[in-house]
Amino acid sequence: MPKKTLLSGWGRHPTVESRVSRPEKRVTLQSLIEQNGAPVLARGAGRSYGDASLLNNEGTTLLTDRLDRMLAFDPDTGVLRAEAGVRLREILEVFVPQGWFVPVTPGTKEVTLGGALAFDIHGKNHHRDGGISNFVHEIELLTADGKIRTCSPDQNGKLFWATVSGAGLTGIITEVALELRPIETAYVAERTLKADDLDDAFALFEEHEPDYLYSVAWIDCLASGGSLGRSHLMFGHHAEPNELSAKQRQDPLGYEPDHLASLPFDLPEGILNEHTVKAFNKLYYARQRKRDKRAVVGIDPFFYPLDAISDWNRMYGESGFVQFQCVLPMEESYDGLKEILAEVQESGLASFLAVLKRMGPPDGGLLTFPMRGYTLALDIPRREGLEDLLRDLHETVARREGRVYLAKDAYLRPETFRDMYPALEEWLEVKRRVDPKNRFTSAQAQRLGIEP
Incomplete structure (x- = not known):
């Protein structure tokens, strides 16, 4: 029998009580679908941030973590x-x-x-x-x-x-x-460049990205004035054996995942505020003294730095946080990002983590998020004024013909969602054909009015 439990996404908000079942075989999963006419939703690791993997107790959440062969x-x-x-x-x-x-x-x-x-x-x-x-x-x-x-x-x-x-x-x-x-190796040849402002960051992306498989930037979203958009840009490719040090060449495919610490308790509410985050960002930016730095690093430090801290989401306290991620078309990206960064600064809601990436053309999914342009992701603590800020950010993104990433969202409004995802009606035609009674749903789908 399904048991009731409290579930949330990685941002820890919202939280819902849901009936959950944890099948261990696909045949069991299939029988649950055939025998039960109530709403269902599959949930994997629960690492989406908002309400996309949540279903209230009118249905059953099917945990798939044991279907892992x-x-x-x-x-x-x-x-x-x-x-x-x-x-x-x-x-x-x-x-x-x-x-x-x-x-x-x-x-x-x-x-x-x-x-x-x-x-x-x-x-x-x-x-x-x-x-x-x-x-x-x-x-x-x-x-x-x-x-x-x-x-x-x-x-x-x-x-x-x-x-x-x-x-x-x-x-x-x-x-x-x-x-x-x-x-050929378990290492990444990394190049880190400092950008003094957003103009500099865009120019460095433009100049160096064609030469690397991977690119990303950490951006100080609280820097202002002439430093608005200052960043660390990280480029990389999978290292070849001749790029490794003598010690690394001893075991070029040796892979030891990072696990440096855990966060066993919630940090006090408000410890991540505009002042502490601004101080951290200033220190982090100053740490790299060279404008151009090269190194050969492991897979985990390059791709998964936050995974080294178990339950790092607890640093935002019991109230949790929201990750806002948007993408803007190339012709709107520069002005749009400046506007978004200014809105965040004016709100007084500090973003501890801000990541900037450049995207290629849209993928084939009907509800795909990417488009050719820049994507910005901000982690924002849940504090007074958050909903007003998100409403303003969503309006800015929609006005500039961008999108908000559904895997991170918990606040988007139905009408804004429909403006951002023009292929929704085409997607709904498929949904009506394979799920005419709307068996598969979620708290997010209900909030956004996604119904066949």
């Missing part, structure tokens, strides 16, 4: 077939020592394959490779009628592109065939 691997093609509950961390631990890496990764390796596809995750290489869906050969999808459908860009293509980026609302992804990336 790796089924087959073809070393000739690099294609891994695995159940959707497998986490990226588990893939890395098995395959990095064999010379393979995930083709696209977000800033955490704790997401599941199913969750990664549900939001078509993007990474530091989107400008080159696009989202993870570009590396998926096929998926197995459990639909509302209890049937398992094989979907790929060539087979059930409409359903495939509605599912990758479909937030779990077309069915439950049970199996994924993912093409991994060959690597």
Whole structure:
């Protein structure tokens, strides 16, 4: 019998009471769908930030973390077939020592394959490779009628592109065939550049990004005046053996995941405020004395620095935080980002983490987030004035024809969402066909009015 429990996303808000079930076999998952006519939602690692993986107690949340078997691997093609509950961390631990890496990764390796596809995750290489869906050969999808459908860009293509980026609302992804990336070492050749302001950051992206597979910037969103947009830009590529130090060459594919500390309790409310964050940002920016620095670093420090701290979301206190992530088209990015940074500064709500990336063209998912332009992600503590700030930010993004990322959202309004995602009606046509009774839903879908 499903048990009731409190669930939240990684931002720890909102929290809902939901009936949960944790099937260990796909046949059990299938029987739950066939026998129960109530709403259901699959939930992987719960690393989406807002309410996308939440369902209230009118239905059942199906936890997929035990459906985590790796089924087959073809070393000739690099294609891994695995159940959707497998986490990226588990893939890395098995395959990095064999010379393979995930083709696209977000800033955490704790997401599941199913969750990664549900939001078509993007990474530091989107400008080159696009989202993870570009590396998926096929998926197995459990639909509302209890049937398992094989979907790929060539087979059930409409359903495939509605599912990758479909937030779990077309069915439950049970199996994924993912093409991994060959690597020669477990290291990244990293180049870090300091940008004095936003103009400088854009110029450095433009100059250096074509030469690197990966690029990202940490941006001080509280710097103002002539320092507005000052940043650390990080570029990188998978290191070749001749780039390693003598010590690193002793075990070039040796992979030891970072796990440096844990945060066993909530920090006091308000400890992350405008003054403490501004001081930290100033110190962090000053630490790199050279404008141009090169190093060969491990996979985890380059891709997953925050994963080194367990439960780092507790630093925001019991009230939690919101991650606002938007993307703006290239022609709107510079002015739009300046406007957004100014709005955040005026609100007095400090963002401890601010990440800037440049994106390539849109991916194939009907509800895909990326577009050619710049994406900015801000972690903002939940404090008085947050909803007003988010409403202003959403209006700015919509006015500049950008989008807000649904994997991070908990506040977007239905009318704004529809403006941002023009392919929604096309997506709804697929939803009506495979889920006419709206069996698959979520707190986010209900908030945004996503109904067949």
